[in-house]
Amino acid sequence: MNHRYSRQELFSPIGKAGQQQISTKHTLIIGMGALGSGSAEALVRAGIGQLTIVDRDYVEWSNLQRQQLYTEEDAINRLPKVIAAKSRLTAINSSVEVKAIIADASVEELEGLAHGVDLIIDATDNFETRMILNDVSQKLGVPWIYGACVGSYGISYTIIPEKTPCLVCLLENVPLGGLTCDTAGIISPSVNMVVSHQMSEALKILVGDFDSLRKKLVSFDLWKNQFSEIQVDRLKKSSCQSCGTERTYPYLSFENQTKTAVLCGRDSVQIRPSVLIERDLETLERLLANHEGVVQRNPYLLSYTVSQHRLVVFKDGRVLVHGTKDISEAKALYHRYLG
Amino acid sequence: MGVVVNGEFMELPERVVFVSDMLRHFDIHEKVVVVEINGEVLTRVEHQSTRLSEKDRIEIVHFVGGG
The missing domain is CATH 3.30.310 (TATA-Binding Protein)
Known part of the structure; x- marks a missing residue:
């Protein structure tokens, strides 16, 4: 018996019981860019039982500045991100079952992959996928943690079905233009800060400590030295098409998908x-x-x-x-x- | 009018009356934002109808998509 998780077990909100919980849990990460790399490494080091990673892209030189799992060799070989990630993650912790899926996470893929998982981590770079993910989460009753960053700015929110507002409640509709493309660039500290927010919440969920969740929409700007938190419970709408009383899951229907x-x-x-x-x-x-x-x-x-x-x-x-x-x-x- | 936005004190020009004016003043009116005034979060419709007052404590969070 080694002491691999001893420091995490000494942390009393987790303890040995929490560690045992973590080792039985299955997490799905959508996107293996900067946020996905950070979350995957954190979960694997923390001793998650199963991890499924999905990504549609391959490793490029411009990724290496912040996507912590990848190397120059991966960029030279244009390895799909999940393939490169899996080999690194398995080297870090061989006892974790890592499933790598090279795919565009759209409706069919997400509905299939999310079945039976305990938690979904958002590490995508677009709102189209997040809206689908939001509907899948509501339909299957699986919590998910929104996270995104651009420049020195980052944002996160934890969505628990039947408890918190969902992403559609917060956004009202899909944001268009300007928000997804990182023309403003990105620095790795913003990535790491978002990952830290997402992973703290993830650990709370994985050990079942729901009372300790942040329950607020959080954002920060590390360059402008700003930090903001908003209690958004009031924005939960009973008329919401994704999480309300007469829900239709609009983003799971074919018409709302672009090709x-x-x-x-x-x-x-x-x-x-x-x-x-x-x-x-x-x-x-x-x-x-x-x-x-x-x-x-x-x-x-x-x-x-x-x-x-x-x-x-x-x-x-x-x-x-x-x-x-x-x-x-x-x-x-x-x-x-x-x- | 003097208000505190995301923890920072600032003066808003006189033409800023409603929350929606403030978002335009900061040039973020086209972004998707959540605004809180003195601890109370606003719905999007309320951005148009909520008047700002001296010493309001305002939090603004805007959504981004990168990852």
């Missing part, structure tokens, strides 16, 4: 086929080799560079079109090279 998304600060557009398909990357590689441009492939994705654009094709049919923010241009390139 293309401009990625956060990446000069990239993601295109997702309307039906789930599996792409044969080997065949595609042969086809594209006949065209101008450069094709590279690893077991998870194929990258095709032509003039100033790069198309990255994943096995699940998704394509990232880099070098444009214009959805119609991205679609044109998609159809030109991938049919």
Whole structure:
């Protein structure tokens, strides 16, 4: 018997009983960028029983400044984030069961993955996914912890179904433009601060200490030295379509899903086929080799560079079109090279 | 009018009467924000109808999406 968790057990609100609780729990993290990396490492070190991580992207050089699980080698190999993350997380704590899913977390994926988990950590970079996550959480009765950051600013809120307002109560509708793209950049302390807020709340939930939850919307700006907390209980609406008495879960319906998304600060557009398909990357590689441009492939994705654009094709049919923010241009390139 | 916004004292110009005017003054009227005045959180509709007063303690939190 080693003393791996002794310091956490000495912390009386957790104790040996709390540690035992943590080891039986299953947490799902949506997104494995900066926030996801931080939360995953914290949970694995804390001795979570099972961890499922989902992400649609692969490691790039611009990630390394703040996404703590990744290395230069991962960027060179363009490894999918969850694959790179899993190998690091398993090296940190081999007793945790880590499940890595390379996918765009949309309705079907999220409903499936969230089944039976104890907690969902939001580490996405967009509100579209958060709205789906919010509905899934309400439908299945699983708590989730919102977290986001841009520049030196960060924000977090813990959503407990049937108790607190949900994200739709707070936002009223999906924020458009300006909020998701990190044109303002990001510094790692903001990431770490959001992760700290999310993980403190996560530990409370995992050990069942719901009374100790913060119960407030929290935000901070580390550069401007500001900190703010707001008690938002009053914003819970009984008429809310996502958590109210006559709920319809609007973000789980097909009409509210878009099939293309401009990625956060990446000069990239993601295109997702309307039906789930599996792409044969080997065949595609042969086809594209006949065209101008450069094709590279690893077991998870194929990258095709032509003039100033790069198309990255994943096995699940998704394509990232880099070098444009214009959805119609991205679609044109998609159809030109991938049919 | 002197108020405290996120813990910091500041003077607001006379044209700022309602909470919605203040959000415009700070150029955050297009962002999704939650505003609290003297410990009481406001609904979005109340931003238009809530008058600010001298020495109000105001908290403003705006939503961002990055991660």
